[in-house]
Amino acid sequence: MILVVDVGNTNIVLGLYEGSELLHHWRLSTNRSATVDEYGIMLTNLFSIAGILAAEIDGVIVSCVVPPLMPTLERLFPKYVGREALVVGPGIKTGLNIRYENPKEVGADRIVNAVAGIEHYGAPLVVVDFGTATTFDYIDPSGAYLGGVIVPGIGISAEALYQRAARLPRVELAKPKAVVGRNTVAAIQSGAIYGYAGQVDGIVKRICAEQRCTPRVIATGGLAELIASESETIESVDSMLTLEGLRIIYERNL
Numbered sequence: 001m002i003l004v005v006d007v008g009n010t011n012i013v014l015g016l017y018e019g020s021e022l023l024h025h026w027r028l029s030t031n032r033s034a035t036v037d038e039y040g041i042m043l044t045n046l047f048s049i050a051g052i053l054a055a056e057i058d059g060v061i062v063s064c065v066v067p068p069l070m071p072t073l074e075r076l077f078p079k080y081v082g083r084e085a086l087v088v089g090p091g092i093k094t095g096l097n098i099r100y101e102n103p104k105e106v107g108a109d110r111i112v113n114a115v116a117g118i119e120h121y122g123a124p125l126v127v128v129d130f131g132t133a134t135t136f137d138y139i140d141p142s143g144a145y146l147g148g149v150i151v152p153g154i155g156i157s158a159e160a161l162y163q164r165a166a167r168l169p170r171v172e173l174a175k176p177k178a179v180v181g182r183n184t185v186a187a188i189q190s191g192a193i194y195g196y197a198g199q200v201d202g203i204v205k206r207i208c209a210e211q212r213c214t215p216r217v218i219a220t221g222g223l224a225e226l227i228a229s230e231s232e233t234i235e236s237v238d239s240m241l242t243l244e245g246l247r248i249i250y251e252r253n254l
């Protein structure tokens with residue numbers, strides 16, 4: 001059994017795989033000040049609720065886009081799982097041809113999404129991940145990772161609006177009845193949902209025009225379902241894409 005861990009700026013998502021089967025998955029909030037032992041307690045509790053012993057875990061792989069958490073993670077897995085973690089980064093075999101100007105600069109989560117995307121959907125492909133930031137990754141017809149687009153995530157945008165406009169409340173990010181909102185909450189919801197769906201479609205269309213091809217478009221991340229239902233370009237949502245990519249990369253490094 002292997003433990004896969006994606007550390008994002010908002011959430012840490014964990015999965016336990018037996019072969020290619022995802023047996024359990026969990027989501028924790030990312031806390032930059034939590035200690036090794038605090039994360040250790042959470043891990044131990046999750047395993048115990050699932051009836052799993054740390055000794056059953058044969059390996060750990062981590063992708064992390066929060067550098068200050070790396071020292072904590074490096075001590076966490078040896079101490080609480082009895083295994084060193086394989087960390088997605090330079091020196092790891094991903095099988096991906098990364099054509100970013102500086103490959104070390106690409107977020108590990110984007111690499112992991114691209115690897116899983118190619119494996120499950122083929123190239124050319126666009127992966128859209130709705131996280132703290134929304135990222136678009138373009139994989140060309142030869143399967144090379146070219147780069148993409150980074151925009152503020154839906155949560156960040158909604159929070160900025162609420163923080164900076166005194167009369168605007170925090171609203172639930174749900175689909176409103178109409179595009180033309182007739183109250184403040186409905187108007188903000190319309191902007192969030194249709195604004196983001198339009199942004200996705202606009203960016204995907206520009207990628208297609210610039211790259212002269214018609215990639216498949218797959219979305220992942222917390223709010224993917226909600227936006228995908230309003231987007232013309234997103235073909236499907238794969239909520240476990242990042243965990244899948246971690247499992248695939250782990251297997252490539254055995």
Ligand SMILES: Nc1ncnc2c1ncn2[C@@H]1O[C@H](COP(=O)(O)OP(=O)(O)OP(=O)(O)O)[C@@H](O)[C@H]1O
Pocket residue numbers: 007008009010011012030130131132133153154155156158171172173221222223
């Ligand atoms: N229903 C919601 N209403 C408002 N904000 C939300 C909602 N769901 C998620 N968010 C916000 O959207 C952002 C992304 O959340 P999500 O759970 O999709 O991210 P994630 O994939 O865990 O991100 P990361 O990998 O960057 O940590 C967060 O800032 C979160 O607070």
Ligand SMILES: CC(C)(CO)[C@@H](O)C(=O)NCCC(=O)O
Pocket residue numbers: 008009065105106107108109110131132133135150
């Ligand atoms: C864009 C985020 C924050 C998305 O999680 C992450 O992938 C990251 O920090 N990337 C580094 C910058 C880049 O990918 O070019």
Ligand SMILES: [K+]
Pocket residue numbers: 006008109129131221242
């Ligand atoms: K993510």
